Structures are given as C-alpha cells and as structure tokens.
Amino acid sequence: MPTSSGTFPFPTPHTSTLKDRSHMATHPEVAALLGRAHRLGSDPRNTNYAGGNASAKGTVTDPVTGSDTELMWVKGSGGDLGTLTEDGLAVLRLDRLRALKDVYPGVEREDEMVAAFDYCLHGKGGAAPSIDTAMHGLVDAPHVDHLHPDSGIALACAADGEKLTAECYGGKAAWVPWRRPGFQLGLDIAAIKEANPDAVGVVLGGHGITAWGASAEECETNALWMIRTAEAFLIEHGRKQPFGSPLEGYAALDEERRRDRAALLAPVIRGLASQDRPQVGHFTDSEAVLDFLAHDQHPRLTALGTSCPDHFLRTKVRPLVLDLPPTAPLEDAVARLKALHVEYREEYAAYYERHATPDSPAMRGADPAIVLVPGVGMFSFGKDKQTARVAGEFYVNAINVMRGAEAVSSYAPIEESEKFRIEYWELEEAKLRRMPKPKPLATRVALVTGAGSGIGKAIAHRLVAEGACVVVADLNGENASAVVAELGGADKAVAVTVDVTSEERISAAFREAVLAFGGVDLVVNNAGISISKPLLETTARDWDLQHDIMARGSFLVSREAASVMIEQGLGGDIVYIASKNAVFAGPNNIAYSATKADQAHQVRLLAAELGEHGIRVNGVNPDGVVRGSGIFAAGWGAQRAATYGIEEDELGEFYAQRTLLKREVLPEHVAGAVFALTGGDLTHTTGLHVPVDAGVAAAFLR
The missing domain is CATH 3.40.50.720 (NAD(P)-binding Rossmann-like Domain)
Structure with a gap:
C-alpha cells in the first residue's frame, strides 16, 4: 500500500555508524567484500539483522606449494553483514569445495555436506561455514550476495511468485522453486544461472533473493537493482488496501493511552511467554504493526504464519493474537490472553506431533515469541533484549512481506511441514548446542x-x-x-x-x-x-x-x-x-x-x-x-x-x-x-x- 509520499512502506534506511573496516583486509577482494557487506547490511530494506550472506572469490599464493590457489571468502555462520569483519569470514579452497559435487550423496543426505565443508577450509582461524556456503561456491560468479529484502520475499511468498518474478524483472532474474537451504539449493541455483545467461540473480521461492556479478561493485549493483525494482513493482501494481477493510473498534489508541495499556499488559504477557523458560521482552507500537492489526485480514494472515526461514526461526511459525478491541476492559483482555495462551500451547504441541519424527530434536517450548495486541502493539520475546528486539523486527519484516504479497497476489508462505523441517533441523539444533552457557542473571x-x-x-x-x-x-x-x-x-x-x-x-x-x-x-x-x-x-x-x-x-x-x-x-x-x-x-x-x-x-x-x-x-x-x-x-x-x-x-x-x-x-x-x-x-x-x-x-x- 503506497504511503502519502508515494513510497512502499518497507523499513526506511538508516545511516550506518559503522566505520569501514575494509582497510584491515589482507586481500583486495576481501576489502571489496567487506565494504559491500557493510553497505548492504546497514540498510534494513536490503536484509534483516544477521540475515543473508555475501562472498567473493580470488587467487592467492599457496604458502605450501607456492602456486596460485583459488579461494572463496564467505560470511560465516551466525554473522551479520552490517558488522562483518574479516574474522567473520569462512575461507575455503574452491577446488575442494567444487569437488564435493562428486561425492554428494543426494538431497536425502545433503546435511552431511556441512561437515564436509571443514575439509575445504584454507589456513587457520576464520568463521565456521554456514549452510549457505554451497550456494556461493557452486554458483559460477566471482561475487555472490544472498539477501532477505522484504520486497523480494513478497514476490517469493506470493501465490503466483514465478509469474510475478517474470513480470517484475523481464528475464533479468529467474525463479527458483522452494527448497530448504543446503547443498542441493546451491546446485539448483548454479544450474538455473547457467540456463539463464542474461540473468543477474534469482528469486528463491519462499525465501529471498540471490544476485551475482563479475566484481564486488557489479554484484552490489545487481542486488540493489533487484530489490529496488521489486519495491517499484509492488507500488505500481499493488492494490491500495492489501490488508482488507478497517475493523471497527480496532484502530490504534493514541500514543499515551496505548503505552499505558501496554505497560499494564506487559508483565502479564511476559509471564505467559515465560512458562517454559524465562524471557526478556520488547514492545513495539510502530505504524506498520498498528495498521496491520486494524484491518480485517490480519486474523487470516497471522494464522498462515511467517514467511522465510530467517523469520520464523526467530518468531515461531505464528504469533499469538488477542482477538479483542483495545477498548475492552483490562480484566477481560487479561483473561482472554490467558485463555489464548492455553490454546496456543496446545496447538503448538499438536504442530510438533504432526511433523516430528523419531530423530527430531525435542520440542523446545510451546510459548509464543510474538504477541500481537490490536490498537496497542506487539510484544516480542527472547533470551536477552537483543534477541527479543530482533524477533520483533523480523515480525515487522513478515508484515511487510504479507503486505507486498497481498498487494499483487495472495500471501502463500511455505507449507507447515517445511517450516517444521527448518525449525527442528538438526543443523539448527547443533547451532543451539554450540551457544555459550547463559550467565547467572540472564533473562533477569x-x-x-x-x-x-x-x-x-x-x-x-x-x-x-x-x-x-x-x-x-x-x-x-x-x-x-x-x-x-x-x-x-x-x-x-x-x-x-x-x-x-x-x-x-x-x-x-x-x-x-x-x-x-x-x-x-x-x-x-x-x-x-x-x-x-x-x-x-x-x-x-x-x-x-x-x-x-x-x-x-x-x-x-x-x-x-x-x-x-x-x-x-x-x-x-x-x-x-x-x-x-x-x-x-x-x-x-x-x-x-x-x-x-x-x-x-x-x-x-x-x-x-x-x-x-x-x-x-x-x-x-x-x-x-x-x-x-x-x-x-x-x-x-x-x-x-x-x-x-x-x-x-x-x-x-x-x-x-x-x-x-x-x-x-x-x-x-x-x-x-x-x-x-x-x-x-x-x-x-x-x-x-x-x-x-x-x-x-x-x-x-x-
């Protein structure tokens, strides 16, 4: 839905306060990679916090043989593009990485390839390779960016995303059907790039975008072109009320009243969200959240759940939504929240039981990470303040994605079973096991x-x-x-x-x-x-x-x-x-x-x-x-x-x-x-x- 200024209401860019660390790099391609990552990662229109990754390929002299060796530098597991340093890069030998195609056991065993990346590392130090390493290494381009812009994900999560991608980009970007991140996705993108020589990138169904270029500058230009073109397409072709008609009585309270109401509800909601383990909370009453909850399609859309993997790993598959207007008596709102919380936990347990297999990790907890209160705002939760804040930011991303998809089509995120495969992925579980032990007063x-x-x-x-x-x-x-x-x-x-x-x-x-x-x-x-x-x-x-x-x-x-x-x-x-x-x-x-x-x-x-x-x-x-x-x-x-x-x-x-x-x-x-x-x-x-x-x-x- 265009705003009064004529721009699509995605997050506005902010000026990065980061210093350019690229002068610290030891290789020109690394310097270019870090500069590009900082510029892309500091603008929330391009990607979310700790989301996406970027890579560069170049030649160095092997200290053992003295011969030229091709390397790839790629953002490691858990890093953030906007604050990336050279220490946050995984460094791999391209010959060994590409040779993994010869030992790839197939999509049913593709998770085994993550451990194989360790045998492709070059030298000491560096970050652990992420699951997206194959995407960067197998795509035949010196520089690759994988990003999660709201505009791109809106196309990726539209019911007719492939058709919209063709209309939006006119053949300069191709469509990749949904596939869980991993080695096979890297092979898929490489094959589609080869089959579409004029393409500068791809839209990944249900996920995000990937762009490439012969240089860091060209790669960044192509990534930004894909993002801005999608934004313009959604504005030009989108309908004015993607979230439906206004709900009577659900308009936002004025700022003082809604923050007073939020302060009264916050301890109750935090207590509910902390039944399995204590959580820190964050409150957001941004216009995007309040507008979404004031329209009649929000119950349908919230029930469909969040979109790309980066989103629902932090927000859970769907939020808890209070189904009362903001003027309802406080005691009624509290009672209803408690009843909805019981239902939410039962439904989440049923979701786990529907999809769990004998080797699935144990259920991690059935409390919501996001609680939406119409007319008041959003409460998000996590193991610390940053995690809680970022979870809320990701749900705003999800709202923007829903808005874009509904503006030009209908919102159709990946299937629930696929969400479960991501949420309870053994590789995600392994990442959780590697996290340091919480400090004694964590969550207090x-x-x-x-x-x-x-x-x-x-x-x-x-x-x-x-x-x-x-x-x-x-x-x-x-x-x-x-x-x-x-x-x-x-x-x-x-x-x-x-x-x-x-x-x-x-x-x-x-x-x-x-x-x-x-x-x-x-x-x-x-x-x-x-x-x-x-x-x-x-x-x-x-x-x-x-x-x-x-x-x-x-x-x-x-x-x-x-x-x-x-x-x-x-x-x-x-x-x-x-x-x-x-x-x-x-x-x-x-x-x-x-x-x-x-x-x-x-x-x-x-x-x-x-x-x-x-x-x-x-x-x-x-x-x-x-x-x-x-x-x-x-x-x-x-x-x-x-x-x-x-x-x-x-x-x-x-x-x-x-x-x-x-x-x-x-x-x-x-x-x-x-x-x-x-x-x-x-x-x-x-x-x-x-x-x-x-x-x-x-x-x-x-």
Missing part, C-alpha cells in the same frame, strides 16, 4: 535506584556483567544516562529519572522498565542521602527529608515492584541497601540511622509477606563506603570526618582500621553481595541481612 530484569553513582552504579555494572538487563534509576538523569552508555546501551540498560519520594515518578519509572524489557524481576533499593547532625541540631525537615527518601522511598519502590512481580507470576528479588548503622548506634546520626533501621525492618516484614509469591526480600548492610560515593561527596564525608576529628581524605582508611579485617569497603564489594543474594545459589534465602563492613563486631546481628 533489574531496577536499581540511585544507580547514577557510587554503590548503585557499581551494582548496575555487576548485574549487567552477570547477564541482567538493568534500569538505571536516579534523580540525576544525566548521571543515569552516562551509566547506561558505560553499560553498553539500550540492549543492556535504560536510564530513567526518578524521585523516589514521588509515587507518580516511581510508577512512571516502572512503566518505562516494563516497556523496555517486559517486566521487572530484581529491584535494589539503594537511593539515599545522609544527614549527619547531633540530635539538638537535627530539624524536623532534616528528619522528614531523610525518611521520605529512604524509608518512604523504599516502601514505595517495593510496593510498585511487588505489583509487577505478582502480575508476572515469576517470583523475584527485592534487595535493600541498608547499613551497619541499622543495628549499631553511632554519634550525631539520628535521622540517618533511624531510617536505615526502618529499611532493615522492611526487609523482614516484606520477606514474610511476599514469600507466597516466590518473591525473596533481603538486605545488605555496608559501612564506610567512601570511594566513589555520591553521599560522601555531597557533604556527608566532611561531616563524618569532623565528627571523628580527622581529615576528609583520611576517612576511608579510618573506617578500614576500625574493622576486624582492616580493609576498606568499596562499592564493588556491596555489588558482590547483591549478586550473591540474587545470582542463583541462595534460592531458599529470604529475610537475610548480609554485612559488608570488613568486620564491625558491634554490628554483628544477634
């Missing part, structure tokens, strides 16, 4: 207050290092954003500006957390200030401010956290950063120590109350954390130094010398205690306070 979403500096910042760093996604919450938004940048950006952490004395600001912070990651599993109450004064100098305002931020603030944060965690039904952790002062009476410290004692008792009270929901509540009692501390830098350090009659820069050592271990306590030590409480080993511990004070005998708990 943490919110840390006061995380813009000091102890909170150290905790945020430790949690991300252990695999968690972190919401960096701080009164100082600039500090919070700086910490997020240190942590690696939006796939690892997000910043929220929050005043913990405000119920509204706390609610807004959790709203942003669940929209960013789907929910919250781990909350650290760390925000605080310190007012050090004798009793007679402590004003009621001092007392109220100290208690509003720490006692009241911790209560408000914990209440909001518990609400989200209970909705998720996945348990959770709440950790209070209390203090040695919660149990030890020091001079000139009435307001601070009293509020820390309040926090310490909140731990006990909430541990008793929330245990039935699987929510554990524990505390950490630090002491003397001077280095990097925002509290000490804000005047507390000078006040405490004056109390003890020492210089402020001597305070850390002073605290260390009064401990049993004679060691200074640093923010990282407190962060280590938080991880110890939440990292998986203390699964049956709640209501505990862990001292991190290097040994202060007077503060021993008893």
